[in-house]
Amino acid sequence: MTKRDDLTEAATDYALAHGLIGLSLRPLAAELGTSDRMLIYHFGSKDELVAAVLEASNTRSMAYIDAMAPAASLGKAVLALWATYTEHDQVQRCQRMYVEAAALGLLGREPYASSIRASNALWIRTLSAYLERSGVTATRAPGIANLIDATFNGVFLDRPLDDEAESRQIVQDLASALDRPQLGNE
Template sequence: MGHGERERLLGLVAAHVLEHGVTSLTLRGLAGATGSNNRMLLYYFGSKEALVGEALRVVGEERFPVFATAWAALERGDGPLREDLHRTWSAIAAPGNVPFLRLFFEVFGQAARGDERWAGVLGDIGDWQRPAAARFAREGLPPAAARARATELVALWRGLQMTLLITGDRDAVDAVQRQALEAFCDRLG
């Protein structure tokens, strides 16, 4: 058993985490879900936290790559900012991304409660301000203003994503997002 077995186990854990979340995960439960045992999981990953952290990375990067792609496209985009922002929202709020959003907000909640196990993971998958701030700076905003507007945009979108998860009313959320983004872009100048 080597690298292939480690990757197989990681894929199974990623699928399990995506379906069942992270709040009540146990090493024993993960071993059962993967057809492995505690000892082998610890051998390959060192700790439950390291295993779950890697699984969340896999979920974010490999199963839902549109998040990284959408933010990268916004950062390097050369079209009109308004259109690039609308395109980014459409990509990250697409119906196929709902399982990722559920998992993201679950981990976000755990980190917000001060659970240090999730802080590093959120840093990896939750750094949405950086590409937005880079784009706003390219559009001519001073660095501090670009960071502030990026924080505002991400807060708006996270709130709307959460509302989408809670209500399931995509049309209403998209309408609010369009109106809010138009006002946001008008303020940017």
């Protein structure tokens, strides 16, 4: 690993613990045992550092999905994905950072908008690959991956307002709906 790679991993750990909003180079550098100037030297700019952190966080989350065993049905795949999202602290923190970056990206702020766009494409491919391993056709997998991703993101945004039982029920309803045979495709 290069020095930049080491700094990226350490900065990702820091951002996962402290969040992206309000990220300042001096406290980050102090935590990493370096200076803000050295961070700029290795990354070129704060934006490039943030982009590297978002990419590393996304890569960590995708590794959990890639390691998941195939599910016996599409509904069970949804439930297994939800369990991974909610039971693994690392995935939860990566999802929380994704939501922060997505919110900033919606406002057009860079590097968030570009990083989230790239992350989304990789994330949907990762979810699609898991769904295919779980028996979904390659043709249907991307659309279903987008549906799952949109539902999960909505549930995550509402989680502070809803109780856990309500969140679980939404995911269970999605799993049940996706397990039903499609009309005309039976």
